[in-house]
Amino acid sequence: MMHAPLTLKFLGTGGSFGVPMLACPCAVCASADPRDKRLRTSALITVNDRHLLIDASPDLRAQGIDHGVNRVDAVLFTHDHADHVGGIDDLRAYNLRQHGKLSCYGDARTLAAIRSRFDYIFSSEPALGSRPQLDLCELDGPFTLWKQEITPLQVMHGDQPITGYRLGGLAYITDASSLPDKTIDAVRGVNVLVLNALRHEPHPLHMSLEEAIEMARRIGAKRTYLIHLGHELEHEGTSRVLPEGIELAYDGLTIEA
Ligand SMILES: [Zn+2]
Numbered sequence: 304m305m306h307a308p309l310t311l312k313f314l315g316t317g318g319s320f321g322v323p324m325l326a327c328p329c330a331v332c333a334s335a336d337p338r339d340k341r342l343r344t345s346a347l348i349t350v351n352d353r354h355l356l357i358d359a360s361p362d363l364r365a366q367g368i369d370h371g372v373n374r375v376d377a378v379l380f381t382h383d384h385a386d387h388v389g390g391i392d393d394l395r396a397y398n399l400r401q402h403g404k405l406s407c408y409g410d411a412r413t414l415a416a417i418r419s420r421f422d423y424i425f426s427s428e429p430a431l432g433s434r435p436q437l438d439l440c441e442l443d444g445p446f447t448l449w450k451q452e453i454t455p456l457q458v459m460h461g462d463q464p465i466t467g468y469r470l471g472g473l474a475y476i477t478d479a480s481s482l483p484d485k486t487i488d489a490v491r492g493v494n495v496l497v498l499n500a501l502r503h504e505p506h507p508l509h510m511s512l513e514e515a516i517e518m519a520r521r522i523g524a525k526r527t528y529l530i531h532l533g534h535e536l537e538h539e540g541t542s543r544v545l546p547e548g549i550e551l552a553y554d555g556l557t558i559e560a
């Protein structure tokens with residue numbers, strides 16, 4: 304099947320603390336390598352001249368400025384954790400610039416959490432200041448935006464089911480601790496797999512580096528990029544020991560799928 308050319312820019316590749324982590328004296332947090340500076344995990348997918356933001360990280364404003372993100376056409380949310388929704392208020396800037404509401408996709412739990420945690424956004428009381436104007440769209444199977452089919456993927460984050468996305472030859476999965484077989488089947492052999500890996504030691508909510516490598520091998524993408532990286536994983540040294548076809552992503556890296 305032919306796919307429209309699609310690019311993905313990694314706006315952030317860090318775990319929930321980001322790297323450097325506040326107040327951490329470790330060597331990776333002190334690293335001078337720019338690839339060891341990781342804002343919270345988020346990405347911008349461009350397809351058919353439209354820009355889809357994955358998650359609204361607490362670093363959204365800095366990410367948009369650093370990478371010249373002057374337009375966002377829709378937001379795809381993976382789940383409701385603070386490191387994935389904390390930047391929602393900054394979406395106001397795109398409403399003002401684009402003179403319209405922004406469609407935000409997510410599962411029922413994510414949208415309910417957004418409505419309750421950011422209740423002021425959805426208040427019918429008049430406000431003197433600006434509020435984001437969001438059109439919350441609940442996921443219900445594959446859908447099409449600007450001629451691009453988008454398939455939500457169920458991903459397990461501990462015992463919470465969350466959402467990954469497949470667009471053509473690209474699969475984007477963050478915050479997974481495991482994947483159901485049907486999701487593995489749905490992404491097998493993609494060109495590009497984006498997958499999370501937190502650190503070497505196991506974690507109840509996230510795959511370790513070793514678990515992510517094992518999962519990447521099962522899926523068998525041509526190329527796999529690892530995201531949501533903690534401060535245990537120094538870029539240079541970790542990259543040297545990764546198998547062929549699997550690499551650590553870094554903030555600002557742009558790939559084609
Ligand atoms: Zn996260």
Ligand SMILES: [Zn+2]
Binds near residue numbers: 329
């Ligand atoms: Zn550290």
Ligand SMILES: [Zn+2]
Binds near residue numbers: 382384460478
């Ligand atoms: Zn999470």
